[in-house]
Amino acid sequence: MSEAKALTVDELFAIDSLLQPEEREIQQTVRKFAAEHIRPHIADWFENATFPVKELAPEFGKLGLFGMHLEGYGCAGTSATAYGIACMEIEAADSGARSMISVQGSLAMTAIYKYGSEEQKQQWLPRMAAGEVLGCFGLTEPDFGSNPGGMRTRARRDGSDWVLSGSKMWITNGTVADVAIVWAQTDDKIRGFIVPTDSPGFQAHEMHKKLSLRASITAELSFDDIRLPEDAMLPDARGLAGPLGCLSEARFGIIFGSMGAARDCLQAAIEYAQTREVFDKPLAAYQLTQAKIADMAVELGKGQLLALHLGRLKDQDKLRPEQVSVGKLNNTREAIEIARTCRTILGANGITLEYPVLRHANNLESVLTYEGTAEVHQLVIGQALTGSSAFR
Numbered sequence: 001m002s003e004a005k006a007l008t009v010d011e012l013f014a015i016d017s018l019l020q021p022e023e024r025e026i027q028q029t030v031r032k033f034a035a036e037h038i039r040p041h042i043a044d045w046f047e048n049a050t051f052p053v054k055e056l057a058p059e060f061g062k063l064g065l066f067g068m069h070l071e072g073y074g075c076a077g078t079s080a081t082a083y084g085i086a087c088m089e090i091e092a093a094d095s096g097a098r099s100m101i102s103v104q105g106s107l108a109m110t111a112i113y114k115y116g117s118e119e120q121k122q123q124w125l126p127r128m129a130a131g132e133v134l135g136c137f138g139l140t141e142p143d144f145g146s147n148p149g150g151m152r153t154r155a156r157r158d159g160s161d162w163v164l165s166g167s168k169m170w171i172t173n174g175t176v177a178d179v180a181i182v183w184a185q186t187d188d189k190i191r192g193f194i195v196p197t198d199s200p201g202f203q204a205h206e207m208h209k210k211l212s213l214r215a216s217i218t219a220e221l222s223f224d225d226i227r228l229p230e231d232a233m234l235p236d237a238r239g240l241a242g243p244l245g246c247l248s249e250a251r252f253g254i255i256f257g258s259m260g261a262a263r264d265c266l267q268a269a270i271e272y273a274q275t276r277e278v279f280d281k282p283l284a285a286y287q288l289t290q291a292k293i294a295d296m297a298v299e300l301g302k303g304q305l306l307a308l309h310l311g312r313l314k315d316q317d318k319l320r321p322e323q324v325s326v327g328k329l330n331n332t333r334e335a336i337e338i339a340r341t342c343r344t345i346l347g348a349n350g351i352t353l354e355y356p357v358l359r360h361a362n363n364l365e366s367v368l369t370y371e372g373t374a375e376v377h378q379l380v381i382g383q384a385l386t387g388s389s390a391f392r
């Protein structure tokens with residue numbers, strides 16, 4: 001094998017050279033935080049199907065990760081690209097941690113930020129940004145995932161109050177949240193409601209036996225005639241565009257985050273291949289291994305560049321939903337492919353929690369599915385390019 005010093009995966013594409021100083025600082029700070037507070041414990045959390053949400057939330061809050069690129073209300077007000085970079089660093093540790101941050105900031109807080117009244121924003125956002133109050137986002141139902149417009153959860157008027165009934169499934173942070181953003185049918189289209197989780201009639205049950213995102217809390221919610229005041233409704237969201245506007249924000253974080261998981265896998269696989277000897281020489285010195293590593297590095301670099309391009313568009317307020325779909329489709333699909341290929345390089349060791357690759361691969365099964373499945377994003381892009389909707 002050549003004695004030449006190996007480049008790191010980061011050095012190959014020199015993506016860092018495209019970052020602003022503030023973005024690089026955030027990258028380093030979040031990377032260090034993840035190395036100290038997530039990585040040492042993540043295998044155990046994954047194995048035990050737990051995540052210390054309550055302990056980590058104030059720490060994430062101090063780092064400014066919740067609603068990071070929102071302005072005011074205690075939010076950090078960084079660029080959207082900086083937020084993406086932070087997602088990449090957190091997800092390099094585990095997709096579960098990034099999911100927790102996405103749900104809090106991009107879904108629950110964004111719903112209030114985009115569609116809430118000034119009073120609602122003042123009441124909830126500063127404490128959510130600090131991680132003192134946790135939120136979840138209830139859109140999916142047992143029979144309505146890709147097609148949330150068919151939801152059965154309903155809010156009806158009773159005098160000036162609302163009465164909410166129905167159920168939601170697959171809700172991240174559902175059992176630990178203090179407040180749920182719940183989307184429901186009304187006589188006037190789908191509307192969003194801010195529902196304190198201690199409201200009489202609110203129940204959350206943790207979902208078990210997951211093989212993916214085990215270090216993340218997932219719950220079923222049920223609403224048994226929950227009585228809510230008139231001002232529980234988000235005034236500026238009407239119809240499916242409301243929740244979709246939030247999903248677009250969460251998808252943006254995933255475009256970056258999934259590349260973090262892929263990067264972590266590739267680094268682990270390269271290190272492993274350099275030290276593992278098969279047939280009397282390092283696995284890294286075989287052409288078949290190098291072909292895998294080269295192809296993965298190329299896809300990783302392309303995905304990171306795509307993320308950065310979309311981040312810059314978002315910072316100029318020019319990012320279109322179809323472009324978010326391009327990023328979500330490509331980067332989650334390539335990330336899971338990279339994770340699985342890395343797993344082959346690690347052989348049997350690859351199936352253990354001693355190494356991150358199968359944990360990431362399993363996590364990415366969820367990341368590929370939530371916030372719009374790969375197929376849904378193909379349909380979005382197909383519709384944009386042909387003018388024909390093929391959803392039905």
Ligand SMILES: Cc1cc2nc3c(=O)[nH]c(=O)nc-3n(C[C@H](O)[C@H](O)[C@H](O)COP(=O)(O)OP(=O)(O)OC[C@H]3O[C@@H](n4cnc5c(N)ncnc54)[C@H](O)[C@@H]3O)c2cc1C
Binds near residue numbers: 171213
């Ligand atoms: C770990 C985890 C956490 C989650 N967290 C949340 C959360 O916090 N809040 C929340 O609201 N939801 C959450 N979800 C739910 C997630 O958003 C849904 O699972 C997702 O939208 C897909 O819905 P579904 O599982 O019902 O699949 P389905 O919609 O039943 O899809 C099944 C298959 O059919 C395909 N399909 C669907 N429509 C079409 C079509 N028109 N043409 C061709 N193929 C199609 C899909 O791509 C998929 O392959 C979470 C899911 C997971 C796994």
